[in-house]
Amino acid sequence: LGVTIKDVFQENSTLGLSILDVGIVKNKGEKITYLFDTDLVLDSENYSSIDDLDSLKQQLAQDFEIEAGSVQNGYYTALPAAIAIQYSFFAAQNVSVSSYWVQRLPLPTAQKSFRANSINLTGHYDKKHFSAFLPVTLYEYSDLRIGLAIRLGPLTIGSDKVLSLFGERDFNGTDLYANLQVYPFQLWDRKNRTSNKGVQCYW
Numbered sequence: 737l738g739v740t741i742k743d744v745f746q747e748n749s750t751l752g753l754s755i756l757d758v759g760i761v762k763n764k765g766e767k768i769t770y771l772f773d774t775d776l777v778l779d780s781e782n783y784s785s786i787d788d789l790d791s792l793k794q795q796l797a798q799d800f801e802i803e804a805g806s807v808q809n810g811y812y813t814a815l816p817a818a819i820a821i822q823y824s825f826f827a828a829q830n831v832s833v834s835s836y837w838v839q840r841l842p843l844p845t846a847q848k849s850f851r852a853n854s855i856n857l858t859g860h861y862d863k864k865h866f867s868a869f870l871p872v873t874l875y876e877y878s879d880l881r882i883g884l885a886i887r888l889g890p891l892t893i894g895s896d897k898v899l900s901l902f903g904e905r906d907f908n909g910t911d912l913y914a915n916l917q918v919y920p921f922q923l924w925d926r927k928n929r930t931s932n933k934g935v936q937c938y939w
Contacts, residue, residue, distance in 0.1 A: 737754060737755045737758065738752060738753060738754025738755065738820075739752070739753050739754070740752045741753075744823075745825075746825055748825060748826045749823065749824065749825035749826075750822070750823070750824050750825075751821075751822070751823050752820070752821070752822035752823070753819075753820075753821055754819070754820045754822075755817065755818070755819055755820075755841075756816075756817065756818045756819070756820055756838075756851070757815035757816050757817050757818065757851065758815065758817050759814075759815045760812050760813065760814050760815070761812070761813050761814075761815065762810065762811075762812050763810060763811055763812070763813060764809075764810050765810070766809055767810075767811045768793070768796075770796060770800035770801065771800060771801045772799075772800045772801070776799070776800075778799055782795055782798075782799075783795060813847070813848050813849070814843045814844065814847035814848070815847075815849075816840065816847070816849045816850050816851040817840065817841040817843055817847075817851070818838050818839060818840045818841055818851040819838070819839050819841060820836060820837065820838045820839075821836065821837045822834065822835070822836040823835050823836075830861055830862055830863055831859070831860065831861055831862075832859075832860045832862065833857070833858070833859055833860070834857075834858050834860065835855075835856060835857045835858065836854075836855075836856050837854075837855050837856075838851065838852070838853060838854050838855075839853055840852070840853055852875060852876055853875075853876050853877055854873055854874065854875050854876070855873070855874045855877070856871055856872065856873045856874075857871075857872050858870065858871040858872070865888070865889050866886075866887065866888060867885075867886070867887035867892070868884075868885070868886055868887075869883070869884070869885040869886075869887075869894060870882075870883070870884060871883040871884075871885070871896060873896065881896060881897045882897070882898060882899060883895055883896040883897060883898050884898045885913075890916055890917045890918050891914070891915070891916050892913075892914065892915040892916075892917070893912075893913070893914050893915075894912075894913055895910070895911055895912050895913065896911055896913075897910055897911060
């Protein structure tokens with residue numbers, strides 16, 4: 737659910753307000769909650785040969801205690817709802833700035849997964865065959881992440897946490913993404929009977 741407003745605060749800007757992932761998913765499967773002692777030591781060999789659900793449930797029953805009244809046939813899970821605000825504007829020729837703020841929304845106890853809180857500011861440099869992006873993200877309001885992405889023609893390669901690719905002392909994750917965008921169809925102007933070369937497609 738969202739709305740986009742043009743020319744807010746200055747010309748050629750865009751403000752977006754939205755609510756993400758509002759809803760509930762019903763799972764028809766069985767839900768079992770197990771209790772365990774923090775001093776429990778499991779033998780992984782007991783699980784290596786398991787290849788069906790019944791065998792897994794039997795082994796779990798041996799290793800863990802089933803919480804009283806926890807077995808349910810079907811259950812509901814709330815989606816990781818959040819509110820998002822986006823804003824972008826042109827700072828100079830071929831240069832634009834975009835930002836967003838995502839704040840998760842607490843829902844009833846049916847919510848088992850949660851969207852991360854984040855604030856992002858990204859600088860863009862765009863030309864027809866080349867682009868560069870520098871995203872800076874404050875993840876969960878405490879973890880500063882600096883990214884970098886480059887587009888050459890239809891190919892974009894980047895990372896939202898570029899320093900992690902070169903090693904970090906406090907390493908807890910990384911990412912590397914690639915995007916190939918190709919438009920194989922020639923656009924044709926029926927009225928003038930000419931191809932529309934003014935449309936900025938990569939290929």
